Amino acid sequence: MARTNVLPADAPAWVTKDRQINELIYSCSFLSVHPMKCIHGRFFTVDGLVPDEGGLKQIIFDDISEWKESGVARKVDDLLKTIKLMAYSEDIPLHYDRIHVANGTWYLDGRFIGEKEYCRNRLTVDYNPDADMPVVWLRFLSELLIPEDILTLQEYMGYCLIPTTKAQKMLMLIGKGGEGKSRIGLVMRSLLGINMNTTSIQKVEKNDFARADLEDRLLMVDDDMDMSALTKTNYIKSIVTSECQMDVERKHEQSYQTLLYVRFLCFGNGALTALHDRSDGFFRRQIVITTKDKPADRVDDPYLMDKLAAEKEGIFLWCLEGLQRLIANDYRFTISERSKANIAAIVKDANNIPEFLTSEGYLTFHEDSKAATSDLYAAYKEWCEDNAENALSMKSFANYLSHYSGTHHLTPDNNIYRGKGKRCRGYRGVEIIDHNNPFL
Known part of the structure; x- marks a missing residue:
């Protein structure tokens, strides 16, 4: 049935008399309902980065489909571009004194406020000071690592909760395989959500676009580290220290300068080595923890991750303890003699x-x-x-x-x-x- 040219009384303000869409009025209306900021072409809400623009396009489509019969897809794209221009913002400042959690903001001095503000990273875990002790998690770690190395892991996981690279370290967990060490990466995913990226450390060094994917990420996990030696280490060392902005490039976009604060957590069967870089600086940035051997009679629990996910509020409190200890020690990690020996052996082998x-x-x-x-x-x-x-x-x-x-x-x-x-x-x-x- 053909549509009438007469606008109904309840027509949106952004629909003109000739049934066209006023992009400026629509964009204002959209942002009033869905407050956002656009930084480097990406949307942020009080919950952090919007990972997929597809959801925004669907909202726009639902809004305009009643008023537009042809060229709908193009109009959706045009409106999204206009919204980006209208929502343009300078960088959101990094907050080093607080952690943005799902139910508010936790400050490093122990205060908690149940309010949200615009931020680069919002975790997917609630702050619950009354959360139960994560007994399954602690038992899992006791079977995986020696006690001194558990302290290091606790500090590093806490370190990944705030956007800083002051410690200038990357962590590698090395084992023979089958110990379950990669479960740690999945636990971090349950805490960080989209603020964590999973890729290859080799790809970060070799692929220009891979580094852009680390922007506004707290953690990058390599859950199966490539044993081949790195041909170059320039970018990895720069990101681990990250004291100034670096050039990043996205496909079909002009490169730009940004500050990366991502941390690296790698799991593998051997150490990270380099073909040509045997400098003290390359190895000084690494913490290498070796796991205990998997007991021959151990039966793996297929529900382990479900149990760990159920403890994530308690695990988060455990991570905060590690972060506070690290800060109190001026961002110097607790390093076991075993871990020191690991680095010495790697340096000798390299x-x-x-x-x-x-x-x-x-x-x-x-x-x-x-x-x-x-x-x-x-x-x-x-x-x-x-x-x-x-x-x-x-x-x-x-x-x-x-x-x-x-x-x-x-x-x-x-x-x-x-x-x-x-x-x-x-x-x-x-x-x-x-x-x-x-x-x-």
Whole structure:
């Protein structure tokens, strides 16, 4: 049945006499019913980021479908663009002194207010000071980790609740498989909701668009870390410290500068390594926790996640304890001796040059000695063969000596005499032991 051109008395104010839609009036009406801010082209409400614009388009479609017979999809898109322009806002300031929870705002000084304000991140858990002790969660952790490492995990999970990278650390949980460590990531999802992203740490380093997906996220979880070594570590190190804005790019959009405050939580069967970066800075940013072995007779509980989800209010209080302890310790984590040993072992595995330089039978150190870099590398390769170690490349070896010569009391010299009138780069203060010398 054809529609009449006469507008009914109850027609919306944004419908004109000729049954057209006034975009400005409609957008004002929409935002009065659905208050939002638009930042970098994305909508935020008092509940945080609106993850999917599809729901907004559906509301617009329902509003206008009675008044528009053709070109409806295009009009929906046009109206959404107008709403974005009208809702434009500068960045919402980051709040370091409070946590926005589902039922209000909890302040780090212990106060709770049952009111909401615009924020970058709102958690999907209520603050309930009377929540029961999370007994299933605590039992699960006691079977997974040693007590000292549970403290570290508690502090790190609390650290992920506020938008700061002051601690400048990423956490990795390493095990042989089947221990259940990835349940921790699912628990964090139940607390953080859309404020957590799941992807690959390798992808973050290699893919420009992957870094944009970390904007306004509190946590990124890699639940099955790739064992292959990273070819570069620049972006990961920058994000872990994140002291200034960095360039991010979304598909079909102009790149822009933003501050990322996401934290990394990775689960895997081995450590995160790099092909070329063997600097102290790369390893200093890592906390590595190893899990207990899975008991041979353990029967997995298929309802474990349901039980943990039911305890999330209590788990949240447990996380707050860790956060308060971390802040009281000036953002320095509780690190067990076992975790320290893990990092030491990873550093040793990634770079065996320091072990070679401190080994016996290959080098001697005294002020009036000298050696060419190429000869030192030959001695290093011999040491690797004798000790069943993999030798790093000549370039990696030379770069290490260049950066850490002072640590080993070596003096760089570009005028080392090699005979036959040839001179080359090398170091003073070290000499290669000649095993063919009959007097040794």
